[in-house]
Amino acid sequence: MVMLLKCILILIVHIKCGNTKGEEHVELMEYFQKDVVDSNYQFAPNNDTTACMRDCVANDSRICYYQFQVENYAVLTQACGNCVNNEEDCNLPQCVSADGFEKGIISVNRKLPGPSIQVCYGDIIIVDVKNDMLGRSLGIHWHGMTQKNTNPMDGVPYITQCPIPSSTTYRYAFNADTIGTHYWHSHSGVQKLNGVQGSLIIRQPKEDDPNSKFYDFDLPEHVLFIQDWHHAEAETRTPGLIRRDVSQDTTFYLINGKGRYTLENGTRTTTPYKIFNVAPGKRYRFRVVSAVCTQCPARINIEGHKLLVVAADGVPIQPVSVDSIEIYSAKNEVSSYWIQVRGMHHCFMKDICQMAVLKYEGSQWKEPPTPFPSLERFTFTGFILNPQNASCGDRTNAICVDQLMSKRKVDKEIYTQEPDHNIEFTFGFKIVYANEEFHKGKFNRFLQTAPDRTVILWMNGIQFHTPTSPLLTQYKNNSKSIFCVNGTDGNPTCPTFPENICHCLSIFHVRLGTTVQFVLIDKSSEKGLNHPFHLHGITYNVLSMGYLPKHLLNARDINELLKRKKIPVSSAPIYKDTLAVPSGGFAVIRFVADNPGYWFFHCHFVFHHAAGMAAVVQIGDPEDFPPMPKNLPKCGNFLPPVKVSFS
Numbered sequence: 001m002v003m004l005l006k007c008i009l010i011l012i013v014h015i016k017c018g019n020t021k022g023e024e025h026v027e028l029m030e031y032f033q034k035d036v037v038d039s040n041y042q043f044a045p046n047n048d049t050t051a052c053m054r055d056c057v058a059n060d061s062r063i064c065y066y067q068f069q070v071e072n073y074a075v076l077t078q079a080c081g082n083c084v085n086n087e088e089d090c091n092l093p094q095c096v097s098a099d100g101f102e103k104g105i106i107s108v109n110r111k112l113p114g115p116s117i118q119v120c121y122g123d124i125i126i127v128d129v130k131n132d133m134l135g136r137s138l139g140i141h142w143h144g145m146t147q148k149n150t151n152p153m154d155g156v157p158y159i160t161q162c163p164i165p166s167s168t169t170y171r172y173a174f175n176a177d178t179i180g181t182h183y184w185h186s187h188s189g190v191q192k193l194n195g196v197q198g199s200l201i202i203r204q205p206k207e208d209d210p211n212s213k214f215y216d217f218d219l220p221e222h223v224l225f226i227q228d229w230h231h232a233e234a235e236t237r238t239p240g241l242i243r244r245d246v247s248q249d250t251t252f253y254l255i256n257g258k259g260r261y262t263l264e265n266g267t268r269t270t271t272p273y274k275i276f277n278v279a280p281g282k283r284y285r286f287r288v289v290s291a292v293c294t295q296c297p298a299r300i301n302i303e304g305h306k307l308l309v310v311a312a313d314g315v316p317i318q319p320v321s322v323d324s325i326e327i328y329s330a331k332n333e334v335s336s337y338w339i340q341v342r343g344m345h346h347c348f349m350k351d352i353c354q355m356a357v358l359k360y361e362g363s364q365w366k367e368p369p370t371p372f373p374s375l376e377r378f379t380f381t382g383f384i385l386n387p388q389n390a391s392c393g394d395r396t397n398a399i400c401v402d403q404l405m406s407k408r409k410v411d412k413e414i415y416t417q418e419p420d421h422n423i424e425f426t427f428g429f430k431i432v433y434a435n436e437e438f439h440k441g442k443f444n445r446f447l448q449t450a451p452d453r454t455v456i457l458w459m460n461g462i463q464f465h466t467p468t469s470p471l472l473t474q475y476k477n478n479s480k481s482i483f484c485v486n487g488t489d490g491n492p493t494c495p496t497f498p499e500n501i502c503h504c505l506s507i508f509h510v511r512l513g514t515t516v517q518f519v520l521i522d523k524s525s526e527k528g529l530n531h532p533f534h535l536h537g538i539t540y541n542v543l544s545m546g547y548l549p550k551h552l553l554n555a556r557d558i559n560e561l562l563k564r565k566k567i568p569v570s571s572a573p574i575y576k577d578t579l580a581v582p583s584g585g586f587a588v589i590r591f592v593a594d595n596p597g598y599w600f601f602h603c604h605f606v607f608h609h610a611a612g613m614a615a616v617v618q619i620g621d622p623e624d625f626p627p628m629p630k631n632l633p634k635c636g637n638f639l640p641p642v643k644v645s646f647s
């Protein structure tokens with residue numbers, strides 16, 4: 001079956017290249033998936049054999065074709081009619097009401113969030129991304145897909161592809177190879193914060209889910225999508241202002257693109273909240289996508305309900321976490337309840353939050369009858385999954401990621417054997433002073449995080465230098481001068497660190513098929529900040545995380561402690577693609593390097609990543625890489641020699 005799918009994939013790519021001689025044509029429009037409307041997504045009826053949003057059954061793999069149009073758009077356009085005064089109008093086609101604050105955005109198919117892709121495991125996803133933005137380029141990353149053997153579809157500009165220039169279309173085609181709740185987003189600059197993101201759900205036949213006994217329904221409409229929302233274009237926070245509205249914190253959150261915000265005089269806007277409909281006495285699987293990517297972690301709770309987490313990559317309270325929670329509607333009181341998302345850390349005191357509504361069938365309440373969940377009334381008394389700072393050993397009311405047990409089989413060798421590669425990644429901030437930063441040609445990018453703080457972000461002393469041509473397709477077009485120098489261990493290093501950081505292209509090379517250990521160590525001075533690290537192309541196992549005395553915080557000592565079993569290791573370490581490293585602490589992850597290509601590895605706080613907290617992991621050598629589709633667009637510098645003639 002898998003083989004068959006691969007053939008189809010290659011066939012399509014050939015067609016794209018116009019090399020169709022003697023090959024079967026696939027008429028993509030036959031597989032075109034219509035955009036679903038924002039609420040009441042339904043599975044397609046069984047007789048609709050081309051619809052991908054369906055009840056998954058064994059041995060039924062489909063081609064799912066989507067068209068994404070990316071363009072400059074706005075909240076409360078004329079498409080919204082009289083939405084400000086009449087809520088019904090806010091549901092008009094192409095109306096983006098957000099939280100009722102009028103601003104410019106970047107939309108995909110004039111939706112916020114963009115279209116939800118919901119398919120079954122084993123399907124092929126094809127997305128034509130048409131860039132109709134004015135003077136901006138992008139690449140779209142399918143967060144959670146491993147892109148096994150399809151590295152050019154990973155969507156990272158200058159790593160795996162050229163950015164898609166304005167007015168052109170790039171065709172992504174890849175296998176739906178990772179079951180679960182994922183999302184897609186622009187991987188260019190900070191665009192995702194302006195609206196270029198949406199959910200990506202890969203279901204499996206219910207009988208294949210080991211946790212299926214915990215829920216009655218897993219409906220397309222029960223995707224809860226949480227995103228940060230700035231009231232200015234996100235680009236205005238890079239590097240950020242020094243006096244007015246300082247820092248990179250989000251202004252508010254949106255839940256499924258909806259919500260309200262509180263005006264300065266205390267009144268709230270009247271745009272609609274997202275309403276999730278349920279029936280009493282039933283158990284629902286809610287798929288929570290936390291696309292939050294600014295510094296503060298968000299926490300979610302539902303008034304009067306207990307949540308049971310049945311799947312996790314990241315967990316409901318983590319930034320950039322993608323997960324499924326189950327809501328027990330054991331409550332028999334038919335009513336409506338507040339769903340609350342609240343920023344933690346320093347966002348807590350700023351009262352950064354958003355609400356949605358859980359509405360029971362038969363409830364007359366559109367808005368819950370209970371008081372609005374204010375900051376004053378907000379307390380968490382329940383059991384917390386993945387608390388901040390991830391120190392769980394001594395707590396009875398919390399569980400940490402490294403204490404979770406995987407239900408997917410974990411290869412025992414991955415945590416019992418000595419890894420082939422043991423790579424240390426430290427990361428942090430360097431505070432620079434005005435006389436350094438604003439010195440000609442000194443630093444490339446910085447962030448203004450407070451009036452008196454200008455910071456550069458680094459990994460292993462290196463601020464990431466974006467290649468000038470994609471590594472995967474045009475490695476040699478990059479000037480040698482931008483690459484970092486190698487240390488004695490063969491890995492990129494910065495000889496002048498910590499006095500001076502380096503600005504260069506850092507590529508960490510691991511051999512194909514080896515077992516790799518990354519030891520992540522947080523050296524950022526910011527207490528309480530948990531940087532979420534995302535590795536493309538791989539789902540890794542979380543072996544351990546926590547705190548150690550400073551002199552032991554290095555890859556060699558931590559590996560030694562692991563060997564001597566002085567650090568606790570889960571007997572079934574869970575799989576993740578993003579992990580929040582405890583503030584000032586460490587995390588150990590392991591994986592088998594079985595997916596050849598160039599994979600980005602970076603802090604998922606989008607501003608940190610933009611300011612240099614990133615690196616590239618190269619798995620295997622070019623001869624191991626999958627075949628490239630022909631005629632991929634090329635890009636790079638144009639610097640021909642110039643002959644000067646005065647005649």
Ligand SMILES: *[C@@H]1O[C@H](CO)[C@@H](O)[C@H](O)[C@H]1NC(C)=O
Nearest residue numbers: 043044045046047048049050
């Ligand atoms: C599929 O079945 C539904 C009812 O389940 C019916 O309304 C619809 O017309 C059918 N569609 C086709 C293409 O047969």
Ligand SMILES: *[C@@H]1O[C@H](CO)[C@@H](O)[C@H](O)[C@H]1NC(C)=O
Nearest residue numbers: 001002057058059060205207
């Ligand atoms: C699916 O295909 C496999 C392999 O061809 C076969 O063993 C299995 O019985 C099939 N399952 C169903 C439900 O048809």
Ligand SMILES: *[C@@H]1O[C@H](CO)[C@@H](O)[C@H](O)[C@H]1NC(C)=O
Nearest residue numbers: 262263264265266267268269
């Ligand atoms: C608050 O400000 C908004 C916008 O200026 C205005 O429409 C609203 O009437 C004000 N509310 C009160 C209570 O003053």
Ligand SMILES: *[C@@H]1O[C@H](CO)[C@@H](O)[C@H](O)[C@H]1NC(C)=O
Nearest residue numbers: 483484485486490491492509
């Ligand atoms: C660093 O080592 C890699 C091999 O791992 C090599 O390809 C690269 O050229 C080296 N870089 C420099 C600047 O020597």
Ligand SMILES: *[C@@H]1O[C@H](CO)[C@@H](O)[C@H](O)[C@H]1NC(C)=O
Nearest residue numbers: 387388389527528529583584
């Ligand atoms: C996390 O740790 C920092 C200091 O390391 C502390 O200031 C903060 O209160 C802690 N947060 C929680 C929720 O324990």
Ligand SMILES: *[C@@H]1O[C@H](CO)[C@@H](O)[C@H](O)[C@H]1NC(C)=O
Nearest residue numbers: 469474476477634635636637
């Ligand atoms: C990349 O390198 C090739 C081979 O040296 C050269 O022909 C091509 O013009 C270069 N392209 C760019 C964009 O620099």
Ligand SMILES: [Cu+2]
Nearest residue numbers: 531603605608
């Ligand atoms: Cu970070």
